[in-house]
Amino acid sequence: MPTLNEYLGGIVSEIASSRKMADLQTVEIAREYAADDMLKNFSIPRMKIGTVDLTIPFAQGGVLPILKLRDFAYDEITKVMKTGYIASDTSNDQKLKAFLIDMEVYYDDIIDQIKKENTPTLTAEQEKKFDIIPQYITEFCLDLPNFKWDGVKSETLQKSLKDRTLFEARKIIEKVDEREIIVEASKLMSLDPKCLIYAKMSVSESGMEWSRYEDINGNIIETLIPE
Known part of the structure; x- marks a missing residue:
């Protein structure tokens, strides 16, 4: 919704x-x-x-619920790639999900750091801290054989992941009460x-x-x- x-x-x-x-x-x-x-x-x-x-x-x-990175990143990948991501390739699909769980540690750590800074909204400097996450995820996706990049550029996926990551982070840091x-x-x-x-x-x-x-x-x- x-x-x-x-x-x-x-x-x-x-x-x-x-x-x-x-x-x-x-x-x-x-x-x-x-x-x-x-x-x-x-x-x-x-x-x-x-x-x-x-x-x-x-x-x-x-x-809107607070989502874990493993959930919202996977959702964003499948949404952007559409038929370009072959989820039925269970072996590589599990590799992606395991990698997202690993990246979740970085995401949670950044969230904790920003919470300690006690700012009411995300600053430009704080937003930059998240840049490494969509970059690493996109690079990992490029190496998986169950991704077909015919109709989607890797830059498009990376930007979409960055926007979604910042959106989800704001829900936590800024306590955004957005309702569906x-x-x-x-x-x-x-x-x-x-x-x-x-x-x-x-x-x-x-x-x-x-x-x-x-x-x-x-x-x-x-x-x-x-x-």
């Missing part, structure tokens, strides 16, 4: 993607107009998003209506466009400005 910020952020992201699709279609229409002797005299139609009003039902789920939410229609329909929460959102378009100008030294500067 997602958290509320992940769910609402995903909806806004999908709306932005729909605008991108509309712009790509506008480009195709512009080419057709340019190639036609009559159409090229007309303005090119371009759709814009005004204001999208949404009413989103959801229900409160449970508090229930959004599936089938599950919501089975709940008492009194348990439902409705989030009302209004999403309005605020576009950016490239501006190009020359500074006093004659350099060409390109920057994004509001439309």
Whole structure:
């Protein structure tokens, strides 16, 4: 189950993607107009998003659990690699799980060190202490024969492991009380209506466009400005 910020952020992201699709279609229409002797005299139609009003039902789920590195790292690996990881190769799968248990000692040690520093949030210096963990895990994965790297780069896995490691560490260090939410229609329909929460959102378009100008030294500067 997602958290509320992940769910609402995903909806806004999908709306932005729909605008991108509309712009790509506008480009195709512009080419057709340019190639036609009559159409090229007309303005090119371009759709814009005004204001999208949404009413989103959801229900409160449970508090996100504190996970061990062996669990969240394995979950992240299988999620990123998808069919590129052959879990049915039990021999190498067990090697990976054993290695993650070993790396868990480093992770727990770093957590303990940071707890003693008694900082309310993770600092940039503290975050760097975790860098070695996704690096070592990725290097180990590269040596296992049950990993197929056809569609995924090792850098992608390492970044994903780093982001997940910091996310899980923040739940402990910063005592983040993030809660999962229930959004599936089938599950919501089975709940008492009194348990439902409705989030009302209004999403309005605020576009950016490239501006190009020359500074006093004659350099060409390109920057994004509001439309």
